[in-house]
Amino acid sequence: MLQNTESAAVEVEALSKTFGAGEPALKGITLKIAAGERVALLGASGSGKSTLIRCICGLETAEAGSVRVFGQTLQAQGRIGRNIRRLRRSIGVIFQQFNLVGRLPVMTNVLTGLAIEMPLWRSMSGRFTLAQRARALDALDAIGLAPQAFQRASTLSGGQQQRAAIARVLVQGARLLLADEPVASLDPESTRRVMDQLAALNRDAGMTLIVSLHHVALARRYCPRVIALRRGELVYDGPSSALTPEFLRELYGSAADELESDELPISISQIPQPARLETTPLAA
Numbered sequence: 007m008l009q010n011t012e013s014a015a016v017e018v019e020a021l022s023k024t025f026g027a028g029e030p031a032l033k034g035i036t037l038k039i040a041a042g043e044r045v046a047l048l049g050a051s052g053s054g055k056s057t058l059i060r061c062i063c064g065l066e067t068a069e070a071g072s073v074r075v076f077g078q079t080l081q082a083q084g085r086i087g088r089n090i091r092r093l094r095r096s097i098g099v100i101f102q103q104f105n106l107v108g109r110l111p112v113m114t115n116v117l118t119g120l121a122i123e124m125p126l127w128r129s130m131s132g133r134f135t136l137a138q139r140a141r142a143l144d145a146l147d148a149i150g151l152a153p154q155a156f157q158r159a160s161t162l163s164g165g166q167q168q169r170a171a172i173a174r175v176l177v178q179g180a181r182l183l184l185a186d187e188p189v190a191s192l193d194p195e196s197t198r199r200v201m202d203q204l205a206a207l208n209r210d211a212g213m214t215l216i217v218s219l220h221h222v223a224l225a226r227r228y229c230p231r232v233i234a235l236r237r238g239e240l241v242y243d244g245p246s247s248a249l250t251p252e253f254l255r256e257l258y259g260s261a262a263d264e265l266e267s268d269e270l271p272i273s274i275s276q277i278p279q280p281a282r283l284e285t286t287p288l289a290a
């Protein structure tokens with residue numbers, strides 16, 4: 007468990023968020039995640055996982071509480087911190103819906119991971135250096151997509167698109183990766199590959215990983231620690247191994263079925279080790 011602020015990748019303190027006049031989406035969430043941890047964010051639909059992730063990367067402001075990333079204030083009491091631009095460079099985000107530009111080549115999509123550290127005009131005009139292109143190609147190679155580098159992103163399968171999104175985070179050189187239901191719309195084989203590659207980013211490149219999932223089976227298999235939400239409240243923070251079906255039922259009642267349904271026939275031993283991934287940020 008975390009001992010001091012220096013080793014914290016993420017510190018969330020009493021974070022509350024309400025959209026309009028509805029029920030609060032987050033109710034006083036407090037948590038700490040150490041650098042290098044691999045954490046699953048678990049919860050039924052509408053429990054607040056996406057809202058928490060969006061608050062941690064600054065896409066959403068909460069009306070109360072604070073978020074610190076690598077010791078710096080990202081937001082506090084509804085205000086985004088002054089260092090947000092610099093902080094965002096260190097945060098990679100992957101969404102369920104890939105967020106690639108379909109008409110652009112895969113390579114160009116991956117290169118946009120560098121846009122955050124370049125002048126807008128240069129990234130918009132596609133003026134990437136040879137070194138940057140080589141780095142993007144390396145990232146695509148590491149995740150097995152080099153042959154598709156010059157295809158339009160829209161021609162890739164869902165799993166391939168998600169892996170291209172992972173390559174983009176690699177090129178960005180992020181230190182914290184937030185993945186918001188990255189496998190929710192993928193078939194079991196693609197789910198395995200994407201989860202393996204996320205795990206490799208954590209294991210080999212030392213990226214802190216927070217991944218929101220619907221399936222407790224995936225959380226157990228890939229993440230030593232689980233943070234579980236229910237209707238905006240943090241109801242569990244501890245080892246994933248402790249999430250037995252009985253305990254889940256205690257936490258979630260009948261909603262446990264949504265999380266427990268184990269329709270992902272995952273056998274890690276059948277899967278080749280993912281390529282070693284590295285994240286050296288590029289000089290622009």
Ligand SMILES: Nc1ncnc2c1ncn2[C@@H]1O[C@H](COP(=O)(O)OP(=O)(O)OP(=O)(O)O)[C@@H](O)[C@H]1O
Nearest residue numbers: 025026030031049050051052053054055056057058
């Ligand atoms: N932009 C928004 N405007 C209004 N309400 C929102 C908005 N985003 C989220 N909510 C509400 O906040 C609550 C939490 O939603 P959130 O998307 O964070 O949950 P989730 O656990 O990620 O759900 P899912 O697994 O279905 O994606 C829900 O009641 C949702 O309707």
